[in-house]
Structures are given as structure tokens and as C-alpha cells.
Amino acid sequence: MNRREFSKNILGAVTSYTLFNSIFATSSFASAVSPITRHWAIELNEYCADLKKASVSPGEWQSLTEQLFQRIQLDEILQFIDFEKLTQGFSFPDIGVKTKPVFFPRLSGLPDKTVFVKKIFGVQKGRAIIPHGHTNMASAHLVLKGNMHLRHYEKVSQEDNRLIIKPAIDKMVKPGDSSSISDERNNIHWFIASSASAFTLDIIMLDLMGKNYDIQNLDIYEKENLGDGTMRVPILDVETALKKYGKEMHH
Ligand SMILES: [Fe+2]
Incomplete structure (x- = not known):
């Protein structure tokens, strides 16, 4: 030329x-x-890279990531992660959730190893992603299949082996709906499947600010209302928490 x-x-x-x-x-x-704008997976990876180097706050990352989820057709995401193959012969546990790593296809501009961890979470009816809070973590969740009862709480403070929390979200979610957590907003979450099975895609950022992440499983049923909209709840070890919250017993 x-x-x-x-x-x-x-x-x-x-x-x-x-x-x-x-x-x-x-x-x-x-x-x-658009053949010109970036692929959503590249955009997602950039938001995560920005969060990692703290050029966006965890709360901003939550908004950006959920806006991205809402902009993309659910079918496009299902195809991109090959949801059908991922869930073929999926062996659901009787209690709680099973996760499986997600692999993105090769894409120019997307590093082989993304900044974030990506997994699908699968649960059967009446089983839960048990109530838990997070430290030095942010994650975003897109419902891929099924219906779930989703509850979120704000983490207000910690005292010894208890957290002071405040209810934030309580709703039914369906495919295409999203949610997110961070130390900044809606820190605690709890999902219970209300359809035969349910799956979410999870985008997970660990060890933010160079500090080790931590998870606190919470005994929400033992809440002590403090009269100002907050409640005090015990922290449970994972085994006890799974026994109590992994499968709904009262129905
Ligand atoms: Fe979580």
C-alpha cells in the first residue's frame, strides 16, 4: 500500500x-x-486492575461492575463462559454450594491470567450460600439461572466474636440480576435457592490493599436487635454455619 x-x-x-x-x-x-470498543471481559479486567491498585474505590468498582453486567445480554455471557458445558453433570452438594472455575476464551487484549478470580456457584433448592461477611475483599455476582432469595447487610463494626450489622437488601433475584459486596457497601450476603437449582457467576477480588482477605460466617438467626436498626450477630466456624444454614430444615 x-x-x-x-x-x-x-x-x-x-x-x-x-x-x-x-x-x-x-x-x-x-x-x-461494536468491533471498535473493548470486549466486556477486557473492560471488567480493567476495572479489577483499577481496584487492585486502588485507583477506584471498592464502592465504585461495585457500581462499574454491576453496570457492566446490566449492559451485556445474559445470553452473551452464558455463551462466553460456555455455561452449558460448565454445568453438564454438575454434582450439587446436599448442603451448601459447589463452585467451579470459569475459563474465558482467548481474547486479544485480555491477559491469560485475569486480575480477578472467576467461578460459578451452584446450589439446589433450599440450599444456601450461607450468610457471611468479608474483609479486604470485593465480589460481584450475576444470577445465571434459577431464582434465589438474596439478603445483604452492612457491616457496621466488630466486637470480639460478633459483628454489628444492619439489613440492607432483602429480595428475590432472577437470571440477569446482580449484586456485589465490599468493605465499603453491602458487605454481608446470603443466598437461598428457591428454584430446583440456581447458579451465579462470581467475579472475586481477594487481598485488597495488600492485606489478607477473611470471611466471617454469621449466625443471623441469633440476632440481637440493638434498637437503632442494627443487630448484633455471632460469628460461627464454617462447619457449624454450614450445618445450620447450608440447607433449609424448616419446610
Ligand atoms: Fe461472599
Whole structure:
């Protein structure tokens, strides 16, 4: 290609880019069809890299990641992670949840090892991702299949072997719905499957601010209301917590 043709091509590319932007700039459709904008997986990895180096706060990361989830067609995500193959012959545990690592296809611009951990979580009806809080962690959750009862609490403070928490979210969720946790917002979560089975895609960031992450399993049924909207709940070891919360016994 000679110089003149080269300039013409560049000009053409710039023009169509501008045209494309003027047509699709306001459309949520843009990121799904655009050959120019980044793939959502690359965008997600960038948000996570930004969180890792603290150039966005955990709360901002939650908003960005959930907005991204809401912008992408659920089918596109299911295909990208090959949900069907991932869940073929999935062996659900009788109590609690089983997780499986997710692999993204190779994509130019996406590192082989993403900044985040990615997994699917699968539960059967009446089984739970037991109530727990997190320290030095952030995660985002997209319901891929089934229905779940989702509850969130704010972590207010810790005293010895108890947490002071405050209810934040209590709702039924369905495929396409998302949620997230961090030290900044909606720290504690609890999912119970209400359909035959349910799956979430989890994007997990561990050891934020260079500190080891931690998880506190909580005995919400033993809550002590403190009269100001907060409640004091005991922290449980994982075995006791799974026995009590991993499978709904009262129905
Ligand atoms: Fe969690």
C-alpha cells in the first residue's frame, strides 16, 4: 500500500469511527456489537486492575461492575463462559454450594491470567450460600439461572466474636440480576435457592490493599436487635454455619 492509499484508509477508518460513535454513542447496544470498543471481559479486567491498585474505590468498582453486567445480554455471557458445558453433570452438594472455575476464551487484549478470580456457584433448592461477611475483599455476582432469595447487610463494626450489622437488601433475584459486596457497601450476603437449582457467576477480588482477605460466617438467626436498626450477630466456624444454614430444615 502506498502512502496515499494508507492516508485514505486511515481517513476512512476515522470517518467510520466518528460515524459509528454518532449513531451508537447513546445506545447500550454499542458495546455488544461494536468491533471498535473493548470486549466486556477486557473492560471488567480493567476495572479489577483499577481496584487492585486502588485507583477506584471498592464502592465504585461495585457500581462499574454491576453496570457492566446490566449492559451485556445474559445470553452473551452464558455463551462466553460456555455455561452449558460448565454445568453438564454438575454434582450439587446436599448442603451448601459447589463452585467451579470459569475459563474465558482467548481474547486479544485480555491477559491469560485475569486480575480477578472467576467461578460459578451452584446450589439446589433450599440450599444456601450461607450468610457471611468479608474483609479486604470485593465480589460481584450475576444470577445465571434459577431464582434465589438474596439478603445483604452492612457491616457496621466488630466486637470480639460478633459483628454489628444492619439489613440492607432483602429480595428475590432472577437470571440477569446482580449484586456485589465490599468493605465499603453491602458487605454481608446470603443466598437461598428457591428454584430446583440456581447458579451465579462470581467475579472475586481477594487481598485488597495488600492485606489478607477473611470471611466471617454469621449466625443471623441469633440476632440481637440493638434498637437503632442494627443487630448484633455471632460469628460461627464454617462447619457449624454450614450445618445450620447450608440447607433449609424448616419446610
Ligand atoms: Fe461472599
